[in-house]
Amino acid sequence: MSAEERVLRNDYLSRVEGEGAMYVRLTGRSVEEVKLRIYEPPRFFEAFLRGRGFTEAPDITARICGICPVAYQMSAVRAMEDACGIRIDQGPVRQLRRLLYCGEWIESHALHVYLLHAPDFLGYPGFVEMARDHPRLAEQGLQMKKAGNAVMAQVGGREVHPVNVRVGGFYKAPRRSALRELIDPLERARETALATVRWAAELSFPDVELTPEHVALHDEDAYPIDLGRIVSDRGLDIPPAGFDEHIVEEQVEHSSALHARIRERGSYLTGPLARYNLASSRLRPAAAEAARDAGLGPHCANPFQSILVRAVELVQATDEALAIIADYEPPDPPAARPQPRRGVGHGATEAPRGLLYHRYEIDDDGTILDARIVPPTSQNQRVIEEDLRAVVERSLDLDDEALALRCEQAIRNHDPCISCATHFLTLTVERG
Numbered sequence: 001m002s003a004e005e006r007v008l009r010n011d012y013l014s015r016v017e018g019e020g021a022m023y024v025r026l027t028g029r030s031v032e033e034v035k036l037r038i039y040e041p042p043r044f045f046e047a048f049l050r051g052r053g054f055t056e057a058p059d060i061t062a063r064i065c066g067i068c069p070v071a072y073q074m075s076a077v078r079a080m081e082d083a084c085g086i087r088i089d090q091g092p093v094r095q096l097r098r099l100l101y102c103g104e105w106i107e108s109h110a111l112h113v114y115l116l117h118a119p120d121f122l123g124y125p126g127f128v129e130m131a132r133d134h135p136r137l138a139e140q141g142l143q144m145k146k147a148g149n150a151v152m153a154q155v156g157g158r159e160v161h162p163v164n165v166r167v168g169g170f171y172k173a174p175r176r177s178a179l180r181e182l183i184d185p186l187e188r189a190r191e192t193a194l195a196t197v198r199w200a201a202e203l204s205f206p207d208v209e210l211t212p213e214h215v216a217l218h219d220e221d222a223y224p225i226d227l228g229r230i231v232s233d234r235g236l237d238i239p240p241a242g243f244d245e246h247i248v249e250e251q252v253e254h255s256s257a258l259h260a261r262i263r264e265r266g267s268y269l270t271g272p273l274a275r276y277n278l279a280s281s282r283l284r285p286a287a288a289e290a291a292r293d294a295g296l297g298p299h300c301a302n303p304f305q306s307i308l309v310r311a312v313e314l315v316q317a318t319d320e321a322l323a324i325i326a327d328y329e330p331p332d333p334p335a336a337r338p339q340p341r342r343g344v345g346h347g348a349t350e351a352p353r354g355l356l357y358h359r360y361e362i363d364d365d366g367t368i369l370d371a372r373i374v375p376p377t378s379q380n381q382r383v384i385e386e387d388l389r390a391v392v393e394r395s396l397d398l399d400d401e402a403l404a405l406r407c408e409q410a411i412r413n414h415d416p417c418i419s420c421a422t423h424f425l426t427l428t429v430e431r432g
Contacts, residue, residue: 022388022407023254025430029396034389035254036381049371054080054340054362055167061358061373062161067111070104070156071351072373073165074226075358078240080167083345083362084338089227092331093169096155099179099324100162101225101349103151105317106144106189107159108352109272109310112412113196114141117307120409121203137199140192144314147182147189151321154178169335179325186322193314194290200308201294206406208391209301212267212383214274217350223282223316224275224350232268233278240348243357249374260379267382270354271414272309273300284323287316303387303413340366351376353414377414384414 025033045064049057057076062069074097081088088094114137115127124130131138149159154174156162164170215236217228231237238246249258262268276291280298283291291312300309340362347358354376361370391410395403 022411023430024388024392024407026392026396031389031392034385034392036385036388037254046371046373049360049368052368054083054338054360054366054368057358057360057368057371058165058167059161059163062165064373064375066160067108068104068351068353069161070100070152070165071349071356072358073162074101074349075347075351075356075373076360077165077167078227078347078349079345079358079360080347080362081338081345082241082347083343083360084167084340086168086336086338088169088336092173092329093334093336094226095324095328096170096173096331097226098222099321099328100152100155100165102317102321102324103148103155105148105225105313105352106151106321107148109314109317110141110144110148112352113200113307113310113314114138114144117310117409117412120405120412121307140196144189144192144196144318147185147318150182150185154182166335168338169331169333171334173330173332173334176328176330179328182325183322186318186325190286190315190318190322193311193318194286196311196314197290197294197308200311203307205302205304206391206394207302208304208387208394208410210269210303210383210387210390211301212269212386213262213265214277215262215268215270215355215379216274216278217348217355218278219282221282223279223284223287223320226349228348230348230355231278232262234265236262240346240357243346243348243374244359244372247374247379249378258378259381260374261382267386268379269383270376270379271306272313272352272354273303273306274354275350276300276309276312283312283316284319286319287312290315303410306413340364353377353380355379380414384411387414 023035023037049060052060057080058073061072061076064072118137119126119130122130152162153159157164164172213232213234215230215232217224218231219228229237229239230243236246246263247260248263249260252259277299294308296308342364344361349356356376357374359372360368362368388407388410391406395406398406
């Protein structure tokens with residue numbers, strides 16, 4: 001190593017589970033190369049599904065992630081219903097699905113904001129160390145996560161990997177009295193979410209702007225969660241069935257994780273920033289007011305402010321959950337009876353981390369012939385690399401330790417899926 005060469009290595013990136021590496025090569029003040037080296041082994045969930053019955057997909061795919069199992073279940077049932085010719089776009093079953101999804105957004109966003117991301121802004125290596133000095137913050141995060149888990153348990157049958165979801169609806173509809181038990185914890189969670197927005201608005205954010213194409217679902221009547229067309233801020237407007245026609249996944253030499261891009265255009269971003277930038281006008285009044293008071297306009301381009309956008313979505317999810325419970329009438333029956341037929345079905349929903357796409361081909365008897373699952377983090381891989389390049393270019397004067405922390409924080413801005421997509425361990429920076 002020459003006297004001018006600088007190599008920084010971090011063998012464990014905290015608060016992101018899994019295996020992988022990041023490599024940055026600098027020549028003078030030029031960033032020559034940025035690579036996310038993802039080397040997790042294949043998990044074969046798509047292969048597991050082949051040969052199984054179409055009704056098994058929701059339960060099998062839920063095991064892909066312990067943080068966002070509902071997202072996998074809902075995209076799976078949407079795709080299977082599409083293949084079987086069933087549409088559930090309104091009514092009590094659709095509202096129950098949104099309620100269950102709100103529970104997942106609450107617990108997942110609370111986890112990310114408080115346990116994974118807040119320590120970056122407050123200067124702590126992890127949640128435990130932060131909680132010693134900021135016990136009230138820790139309590140707020142855990143309180144909201146508990147409220148989200150309670151919704152998932154009541155509607156989905158249990159907190160992790162819910163068992164009440166089926167193609168066509170639910171195995172059993174919860175009683176009104178059971179959902180009313182959620183009102184008190186959700187009202188407290190909504191107040192905590194509002195406090196979280198106020199707290200996040202006071203944080204100091206690095207001056208970074210990221211302007212990729214933003215992609216999310218579009219719902220005419222509501223903030224996007226469980227259905228809609230796939231749209232972007234640069235003209236993309238397709239049904240879920242058009243995903244493969246317009247979006248391609250490619251293998252890259254330095255990573256086992258696929259990179260997605262829009263054909264003929266390039267990288268794109270999905271997730272809270274994309275949802276907010278495309279649908280801030282559809283926020284519920286409480287969330288919209290919280291965003292305005294926090295200084296957020298209709299568009300947010302700073303990925304470090306994603307913690308603030310997630311806090312706004314916490315207000316959105318708690319407020320919508322309470323509204324659904326207030327108007328709830330149990331569906332009778334709780335599920336349509338799907339009749340399998342040979343065909344292909346497509347489904348897309350908004351996981352906490354962004355757009356989640358499923359495609360299934362089934363036989364006449366409902367046997368799954370082929371399956372394709374595209375999680376949001378794999379869609380964001382190219383953008384994360386581009387974001388890291390931008391962050392490094394703006395942070396060249398930081399020492400190695402500070403630059404490593406800034407890069408780790410930039411990765412956590414995008415909320416990489418803990419168990420189903422990108423994973424990182426080693427950070428290497430070479431300066432020549």
